[in-house]
Amino acid sequence: MPLQKKVELLSLGDELLAGIRVNTHLTYLGEMLARNGLDLLRNQELPDDLEAIRSGFLGAWERADLVITTGGLGPTSDDLTMDALALALGRGMRMDAAVEEAIRERFARRGWSTPENNLRQCRILEGATVLPNPEGTAPGQWLEADGRILVVLPGPTHEMQPMFENEVLSRLREKGWATGARLCTQLRTSGAGESQIAQDLAPILAPFDRKVRVAYCAHNGLVDVRLTATGDETTEDDMKSLAHACCERLGDSFAGYGDCPMAAIILRQLRNLNRTLSVAESCTGGLLAARFTDVAGASKVFVGGLVCYRNDIKENLLGVPGCILEQHGAVSAECAVAMATASAEVFETDYALSITGYAGPEGGREPAGTVYVGLHSPVGVWSQKVFHAGSRGAVRERAVNVALDFLRRKLRQYEVHDFLDSCCQG
Amino acid sequence: MPLQKKVELLSLGDELLAGIRVNTHLTYLGEMLARNGLDLLRNQELPDDLEAIRSGFLGAWERADLVITTGGLGPTSDDLTMDALALALGRGMRMDAAVEEAIRERFARRGWSTPENNLRQCRILEGATVLPNPEGTAPGQWLEADGRILVVLPGPTHEMQPMFENEVLSRLREKGWATGARLCTQLRTSGAGESQIAQDLAPILAPFDRKVRVAYCAHNGLVDVRLTATGDETTEDDMKSLAHACCERLGDSFAGYGDCPMAAIILRQLRNLNRTLSVAESCTGGLLAARFTDVAGASKVFVGGLVCYRNDIKENLLGVPGCILEQHGAVSAECAVAMATASAEVFETDYALSITGYAGPEGGREPAGTVYVGLHSPVGVWSQKVFHAGSRGAVRERAVNVALDFLRRKLRQYEVHDFLDSCCQG
Incomplete structure (x- = not known):
């Protein structure tokens, strides 16, 4: 077995250091590398500064076999990645005609002329291979030199991730x-805390x-539990x-293996049972529906949803009885069931x-953070109260997760019953 | 004015490099430092490895005036921060009696005896000041040496943040x-590309x-444009x-100053005009409504939304004419307007x-990524076609952003007209 290659990452951009953006590239690439048998040994967040990038890169280039950079390939003057890498490696850059054509075409398709700035993005390190970017203007680059590999990736997530998966891996x-x-x-x-899970699995x-x-x-x-074999001993x-x-x-x-979203698990269960689903939500205002519709092919099960944000909509449009x-x-629990x-x-x-x-910051009859989840099914109706102290966003997120877990557990509990029921109807 | 001090951060822990945890300490500390006139010049995520921490620290110690570390102060064998720092600085450690007492008391309060492991957390660098940790067992440390300052902080967020605010700042x-x-x-x-904006502002x-x-x-x-004065020269x-x-x-x-979300800007405009808003969406399935309902106090303007995910809902529930x-x-543009x-x-x-x-992966009469945005207002109706090649998630996200920008621009364009109109009605 060959020696494992050493990998370092450089995450470039002032916004990462000024607390403006969370570095999700690190999380994504760290996980992707680990899944493919490569450990990330160091990451550096560096500012949009020529000397900082140059020296940060040289340190990584000395230690590692593979150095990956993200960001700083944009068309503006604070995008210095290419200049810094060329300086550090003592390499020139060439203007790539194919890249230029792709950029010009991209703008032309929208009926725009190409801003002069964007032609900076045609600069390719001497000896490097262009990694095409169908999602944006800045291409990636792959350079093999000094027995090492340098991979240059663009900053926007929807450009970087497909390029890493399709071109780099x-x-x-x-x-x-x-x-x-x-x-x-x-x-x-789903539905249990981390320390509870850890305690349960310890033996x-x-x-x-x-x-x-x-x-x-x-x-x-x-809570995801990830098990990784550390050597060849485990089959x-x-x-x-x-x-x-x-x-x-x-x-x-x-709830399931892998990365499957909770909504996808539920939709698969319902599809197997040949059942349909709709939602009605107030304080989560569309978030619950959005989780289901995020799953490709959801329309075979998920019919639609109503966001009744102002109170009278619950009565007038949805038809919740006024007396409730x-x-x-x-x-209230009663209103959740009626909805x-x-x-x-x-x-x-x-x-x-x-x-x-009540998502907050204000509450009503009960404090902010109080939420009721309701479920209607062919075999009965249920409601459950949830309380979560936290920001408006956190309360909404938690409410959606509890609702999804609630339905998942009920389906699991009743799926045999329900399945028999649906067979009888057929 | 004294020269600005250089700050570097070391974020310690395997989980940051393996994609298991997002580095929110970096975001928090980056923002706190910036708010207090200090720029973070570099962060390094380093694994739980003695040599990696030692060498990563020495690089930072050479470049910076202030080095902050987070994490690796726990009681287990993979917590190596103190060992690595002592090694790098060539300094001994003393067992601090007051820290030991605080730890023993903490366990005693719960009726537990103190695990031997936890006494590792009493090790304080020679010459360092203890930063008390009322939220946990590992104290922080403050060391002034070689004209520099080293700050050692624990990893858990609820311990690190108060310690930084109360002791370090x-x-x-x-x-x-x-x-x-x-x-x-x-x-x-909003609604213009980064290079366009940069080109417009350059002069x-x-x-x-x-x-x-x-x-x-x-x-x-x-696209956010952030302007920061670099010295005292600018008033x-x-x-x-x-x-x-x-x-x-x-x-x-x-669109506005600061960090205000587009939905909040629109809701404020509508509220000033004393107008109400609703939405109907299919492929974005709740995401558009969720953006509006994410804003506290939205219910004064935003009434509700309908997610018509299966096609017949558009006709049966929403009332889009069957002939359209x-x-x-x-x-289609016509259906968007009718919706x-x-x-x-x-x-x-x-x-x-x-x-x-069509959010994709499949299209229909037109390719996946084709979306129509429609707007109904007291002064007219409009529709706009959008095409974005990308993943399902990216198409949905883009569609919502285009819809928000569409409404924002129309409101801006018609707000005077509309305002007069609403005055007349009053």
Whole structure:
């Protein structure tokens, strides 16, 4: 087995150092590299400054086999990546005619002439290969020199990620630097805290102490458990049976393998049952619907949603009975159930999910952060109260996650029943 | 005025490099430092490795006046920050009795005995001052040596942030290193590209070449222009008149000052006009509504939204005339206008915004990425076609941004007319 290659990353841009933008490129590339058998050994965030980039790059170039840069390829005067790299490597740059044509075409397609500035983006390091950028004007670059590889990537996420996956990974695999993925499994859990999950899994994971690395990653109400084999000792069968044992121990908290979004898991379940879904939401104002419609092919299951943001819409458009609003208020378990049922009726769906609450900063009958989730299904209706102290955004995010988990668990619980039911109807 | 101090940060932890955790410490500290007149010149994410931390620290210590580290102070064997710093500085460590007592007390309060491991956290660099940690066991450290300052902070956010604010900032102010905030203005633009904006502003900014630093930050269809005075030469009046000149030059592309989201700008405009708004969307499936409802107090203007995800909902629930769907299709300029008008009728609002299109991966009559935005207003209806080649998520995001910019520009264009109109009605 060849020695593992050393990888360093340079993340370029004042905005990363001034607290204006979070460095999500680091997270993305760190994970992609790890999945492909390469460990990222260092990242540096550097300002838009020629000398800082030059010296930061030279340090990385001395230590690493592969250096990747992101950002600073834009058309403006603070985009200095190419100048700094050319200086550091003592290399000239050539104007690439094909890149220029692609840029001019891109502007022409919109009926615009090409700004002179953008021609800076045609500058390619002598000896480097152009990595095409179908999503933007700045191409990437791949340079092999001094037994090392330099990869230059653009800053915008929707340009950088496809370029890394389509152009860079394949080249790294061809050279044998990126190996097949290390044995790795991710279990996605929902509705339980990180320390609870860790405690539950501890006895199962203990025997694998040195052979399998465990990482817990909590985000958006989910906790991902990532298991990675550290060496050749652990076989694929070992990993499979370990993952299986973990799933069993997790029970209902286990939502699925890998990175599958909760909404996609639910839509797949409903599609298998040949059922449809709609939503009615107030305080989350479209976020719940957006999660479902983010999944390609959702329209086979997800029919639509109503955002009843002003209170009277709940009664006038959705058809929640006025007496429920009067007696229990618009933020109540009763209203959540009535909203779900009304949504199922209006959209003519089998299932309907609802959210009503106080996102804040102000509350009402109850404090800000109080949210009720409602569910209408062919086998019954439910409502659940949720309280989360936090910012408006955090309350909304949490409410959507709780609603998704609520439906996921109910479907799991009733899917056999429901499946039999749907068979009978057929 | 004293020379500005150079600051570097070291963010320690494998999880930052393996894509498991986003480095929010960098964002927080970068912003806090900038607000207090200190620029962060470099950050390095380093793994839990003695040699990597030692060499990364020495580089920073050579370049900077102030070096801050976060993380790696925990009780386990992969917490190597103190060992690496002691090694790099050639300094011993002492066991601090007061820290030990605080740790033992912390455990005793919960009725636990103190694990032997945790006594590693009593190790303080010779000559360093202890920064107390009321939120956890690991204290911070403040060391003045070689005319420089080293600040060691714990990793957990709820321990690090109060320690920085309560212990570190005050000491930096006492020494005169942290000053009041620097002069800084941010102009938010929408609907024009980064290079266009830069080209437009170039003649206005040129005379300020060395006195004002300009940074362009493109995100989500917006381009922010940040102007920062680099020294004392530029007065507040200079900055104001410069910002004003930029706004004039930008014309309709100028959306507002600071960080205000586009939806908030629109809601404020509508609120001033005493007008209401609703939305109807298909391919963006709730994202447009979610942007408006993300703004606190939105319900004074934003009434509600309909997500018509399955096609028949457009006709049956929203009331788009069947003949329009038949003749022009659900993804058409005509349908977008009809959706906006129907939304205004159903929700009884003055304005209504609509989006219909093919988010992908599959298209229909037109390719995936084709989207129509529609607007209904008291003074007319409009529709605009948008095409964006990209992922499903990118197409949806772009469509929402174009819709928001469309409404913002129309409001700007018609606000005088509309204002007179609303006066007449009153």
